[in-house]
Amino acid sequence: MKINRKSILKAQISLGSGLLMALSLPAAKAQTTYELNEGWLCKKASTVQADGVKMSQASFATSGWEKATVPGTVLTTQLNNKQVPDPFYGMNNQRIPDIYKVGRDYYTYWFVKDFKEAAPQGNNQVYLNLRGVNYSSDIYLNGHKLNARLHKGMFLRQRYNITKWLAKNGSNRLAIIVHPPDVVGNPNGGQGGDGTIAKGVGLQYTAGWDWIQPMRDRNTGIWDKVIIEKTGAVAVISPHVITLVPGVRQPEGPQAPAIIKVAATVQNPTAQAVTGTLRYTIADGTVSKKITLKPSSSLDVQLDDYVLKNPKLWWPNGYGEQNLYNLRVEFLTADNKVSSKEDIEVGVRQITTNWNEKTESRQVNVNGQKIFIKGGNWIISDAMLRFSDMRYDAEVRYHHDMNLNLIRIWGGAIVERPEFYKACDKYGLLVFQDLWGSGDCNGRWVDPMKAEDQWTRRKYPDDHDLYMRSVSDQVKMVRNYPSLALWCGGNEITPPQDILAALQDTVFPKLDPTRWFVSYSNSELMSRNVLGGNGDGPYGIQPLSVFWDFKTFPFNSEVGSVGVSDYTSLKRFIPKENMVAPEFDASTGKSKVDSVWDYHKYIGYDGFIDKYGKVKDAEDFANKAQLVNYDQYRALMEGFSSHMWDWYTGVIIWKTQNPWTAMRGQMYDYYLDPNACLYGLTNGSQPLHIMYNPGDGMVMVANNTFKTHTNLMIVAKILDLEGKETPITQVFADVTPTTTKRYLSVKKQLDEVAKDKGAFLVLQLQDHTQKIVSENIYWVADAKGEYSGLKSMAASKVTATAKKVANGKVEVTLTNPANAPLAFFNRVSLVNSNTKERMLPVFYNDNYISVLPGTSKTVTINYDPKLHTATPAVTVSGWNLKETSIAVN
Template identity: 65%
Template sequence: MSNFLKLNLKQFHLILMLLFVQQIQAQNQYELNSAWKCNPIKSTKESGELISSPSFSLNNWKPAVVPGTVLTTMLANKEVPDPFYGMNNEKIPDIYNTGREYYTYWFAKDFKESIPADGSEVWLKFRGINYSCDVFLNGKKVNQKVFEGMFLRQSFNITKFLAKDDNNRLAVIVYPPYTVGNANGGQGGDGTIAKNVSLQYTAGWDWIRPIRDRNTGIWDKVYIEKTGKVNLKDPHIITLVPEKRMPDAIQKPAIIKASADLENPSSQKVEGTLVYTIDGIKVSKKVILPPNSTTTVSLADLSLKNPRLWWPAGYGKQELYDTKFEFIVNDKVSDQEAVKVGVREIQTDWNAHTASRQIYVNGQKVFIKGGNWIISDAMLRFTDERYDAEIRFHRDMNLNLIRIWGGALVERPEFYAACDKYGMLVFQDFWMSGDCNGRWVDPMKKEDQWTRRNYPDNHKLFLESAADMIKMVRNHASLAIWCGGNEITPPEDILVPLRDEILPKLDGTRWFIDYSNSDEMSFNSLGGNGDGPYGIQPLDVFWNQRTFPFNSEVGSVGTGDYESLKRFIPKENLVVPYHDANQKPDSVWTYHTYTGVGYNEFINPYGKPKDIKDFGLKAQLVNYDQYRGLIEGFSSHIWDWYTGVIIWKTQNPWTAMRGQMYDYYLDPNACLYGLRNGSELVHIMANPVDGMLMMVNNDFKARRNLMLVAKAYKIDGTVKEITQVFTYIESSSVKKILSVKKILDEIGAEDGSFLSLQLLDENKQIVSDNMYWYPNVKGEYTGLQKMKAAENLKVSVKSIASGKVQVTLTNPANNPIAFFNRVSLVDATSKERILPVFYNDNYVSIAPGAEKTIIIDNVPLQTKSQVSIEGWNYALKYFNVN
């Protein structure tokens, strides 16, 4: 045989080996997410050994939703009505009244898997079961002790349980939380739901009604994983970025630290090599693993040259490296895990002037503008697409942080992946709340403060679950802060080991705060009003009344417009929700947590709503003004009064009307766009009290040669030029310019006025564009009520790229202001809004002689669509997409 043929045979064998390794890597894990069956325990008398036998008939069992809960399965099988619509939730039996057995279910799944012929291992992995379970496979019980705890992953080596004919039956009996709690209308019901290491909101809160099954079920993903002799688990990447950095600069090296857990389930020692690869660079270490052991192996530090850094939204790119860990035995990949790595470092220090903590990313100080998050869906119907849309909405609000509230969960990796993608820092609470865990005296609670203070019942399980969740999400660049609990610390025997042992060992790179409004985060010593305020406020409150210097919760409105309301309120209940002494509020509105107290006081100055559609429009005016005013007020005091603010709250996991920038169906309301406007990186604004024009610059660099253009308008569109002047602002600062109060008072005394503020850069491109509307001297918007129609508004709609549509609104010079226009992408036939769709701006006002361009993104290509435009003084019209 020639040397050429020998060489080609070697190459051929090498190619086959590479293909084999690639095949192992591509097929080493798959999800069991379809064709499940279930049956309630009350109708199931057989044992787990018998049910898990492939010969046992499941013909009488019903289809099950996995991942999912008992309630999602019942809803899918049309056994219960949609609990998010109207009063339907009241038609579903509550577990407190039925007993736990009613929602205790068997789940079964048939799947194909072979017994490995080469000594490999097969693993069954659960990422979340609520609340406890027993697991059976092919007639054998898999777990030696009860698998307990909602926030605990579990992995079982099932190699020896696999069927010889490859036909396997998995059966899991899932029990509800041990203490389900009485949903008596209190925050977390009677509080006893917190005896479990589980979700607290399921017993009800002031923004949600009880979840009837308390989310019982196999609620998170189930996997089959195949490995070689060694199972590679929980790889860990730490990135250190010393010194102060600037985005888009040539960077000094970053330090990469890497480790992984290696599990050897065999009775013999195993020799091999742990390797990880980042940016084409490999780092490896030879190890010997004892039998029946799990070993944490750390690799040598890597100095990564000129790293592509990860930055929060608005400050720079969200660069992510594809990193791979492998464990190699005898030149074969035994197991591998992929990790996306954002190279960045989070730091904090104490601002003595504000008396609060401040956050740094890569050495740069970041003013925190955040939103409080509960959970994506109250029934735990999580999808990558929904996570992506919700986190994108937060990015589009020009926020830079999301706080995960302590009555929910450690969010799923898919949530964190979306935060990595869109540049949202994450403030992650553990599972405590001041309401359930005893901070306050509460007559709605079953047990006293001293007893509640020691919840949950199983402290060991809490710590075990915390350690596991830390491992699950610690590699994400977005994770910035760990928090012991919402408005209360965990009990001392949880707090101390969590803070002093578990977090330093398993992470050690992030700030840990003992509770969400702790003195260590925000010391309220300078005359502030604490956290809040909650609910609608006069705008001067946000500007002039001092609160916690790092405020973890403030704000609480967000009723949607007519299109949003009719999705979950029955037609007969779609009435204007007046709240006066002579009219009782509609029961469906109150059930969905509408807070009319105060709302009407802000809506009525626009004219008492004529009907529900008029109410929805006027509510949007209030929403926009509220959230623009809130974030502007806090921004006006950056580094003086405040180092950060987190809005309570920015989303709802249920069809509620308290604190949301978009509704449950992912339809944004005006809160989102008011907040987006006020949260611009570089922003021009006006103090509502003294009319002082101010610039705020949240960026790391100064902005020079900006032109400020300020104009006042009468209601008829007559313009008064105020100033057109070059200005500048230093980095991360706020600057006062001049007061326009006297001018606005003069022209708006009778009917109110408009104020248009713009900042232009050296290329005459708009950096910030802000338009205010003001009432008359009596606080009424009489001028708006008699505005002429902007009927000559010119509209251009065209497709500019795959999935993108451009809408251009041009207002002729002789027109009045085209005020508060909502642009929507709708189905051409039904005229219903297409959701989710993203708009770079909305609820826009166009001055005479001006033009606005709105980009609509995520337009479905397979749907015939139109664009609708409707404004305060522009009648609803539909336009085809050219």
């Protein structure tokens, strides 16, 4: 289907009949807004005899209707009403009717909401804004249908002027019928099921993927916010802020000026012309322009630039502060009254990309400085679209704590919500935002699981016009967030050619001209290997040397490993009878896996677990898996960092989170409980980091900062299993900004000490005060490649104390006496002192830590005391330490 270019590319908003269609919902908080998020009722549409006109009138009885969750999906409402079991537990998802079998009517629902809002006085206006309905809907208010035709599109927002339809007594009723996607797809086990889910402009994972089971209702519902907005006669719509930071900047010290550019659309739905002033303020500066709006008209206004002196700049995580300014755009009427305003948090920064000839890949620059990309792939916060500010903040904070600087939003999900971007602004995570499409569903490969051939799938979605209008709308929604760095046409495949041409030639040049748009995630314009092509992976468990010595794609958009969480996590979603450890058969290279583990997408650890000793049970398996997890992700980031600007300009891990209870590719579980993957990655991603290559034994220092670090001391020593120390060397070192430097090999000495039972390699980087600025403790296998010494390691003698140092902050100190063995791989957990259950989410500055003989380490724990009101306690357990509980003093 070809695009009607004129209708889309103008991206204009029609006015008339009290209706303002999509493409215009403000991305920032308007003058007076509130959400309709409580008191909704719903009923299956097939059981309702009346139409929307009758249902949206107060006289229509809703007795017997069910309580509805809005924002939310039909399945979320059913779950909250205890009509279905938790689909994330065990095999429960198989007990829920799938829409492909029961039909679309089964999940077609009416939603009704009564709310108070009096008709405004004078020329004041009231708008109804729906930020996301999946998939099509009709909207009625007080007996009037608001939309002229069925509204379609999961990502196309809706905005209606409801001023003249508000009840005189202020008691209003809203009725919305929501239909599922037109084509729901057969969940046949393929990536996106049979692929036909991609015929619509919506989510693709909902028909199942290799990391998730199908969402039975395909996420039908009023899934995003419903907002009432009140303005004066004129509304400010879709303001656009661009910041230009010329030159090469440093995070600290005086700054040359930056340039602020602001544009906005203003709308006058009234029957009279309105004259007033459009202005914006930032810091101590104000820029304004007097304008006159004709009746029932809108106007795009470009305001004069503002020169911001000595700006406080916004930087990615690890490179500088995330400074934010409040910028207000407002329209003032002739009598100097505010008619409408938008408050926007602005990060003053400039992002550019260029081709790195050395690596043959794309290089990302912020404020003139090159940034080595250390990223994580993100699907969606919750597979059932149960979003919250708290969850967004916690998940993005985990990425910050892992010392990552980018999150890529995968193309089978959504353009992420403003609340997600707000968290990324706060924590300094750049965002690589895919548009909707995947190589699996959209035809890149021959796939016998797909219902249609590649040529047909290549044309998905069916409605190109809807796709383009949705893109334009979503760009306007998120373009002001400084964390947004790159736009991408799709996951591993471009959109259809007519869509791609419009995106490249018109949409992004017009709506977001300063960000780079790449046609697909592993495009040759992003990265090119020695054979002239590009790709991604590998995805499974690897020998550690592979991450260091095997040259993969120079900007790898997806590379990852395993990710089973610990036993405490597994118990949350695996029934007791299914808590059976996988059994790996080295002769066949396959594992025998319990049905629930398999349903939750377990991928094998192969023989890596066995190197720590024969597994006793599921708990033992999960504990040993954490050692493997830590090693895998530390080595992954260290290996890529060791070749930055030589082989690589960036790497993005597949993947760092799961939107349901899966068992692969996650640094923390669905319940926001971190596992050892997170802390291995935290270690390997340190901005200033000492490390060693397990292949050639080379000790290196990676410096992912803009500072030159001089007069550092490298300390290398070996610790045997009893705690006896063998010094290797101490050597002074200097390291220049954004580089990795090789120093010496410890392979010969390490192999000699480790050959019988294994050993520990201790690397420290000390500053001129002899303070340790980076420490790395590696456990090294014996000559046979096994960790034989760990199997018989003496019990730890470590002691622990915990004290509350501030509201929501606890410090736990682990002390290991001299002449004791290493206190190895200790997990610290904050728990409810009464139930002994872990408090979640909680943030640890480090975990799974090892404490050298004669030393102490302190773990700092932060939590939200408003979320966690119970008295906390602490548990500590380790490889050679039985779990012990400690009171918090």
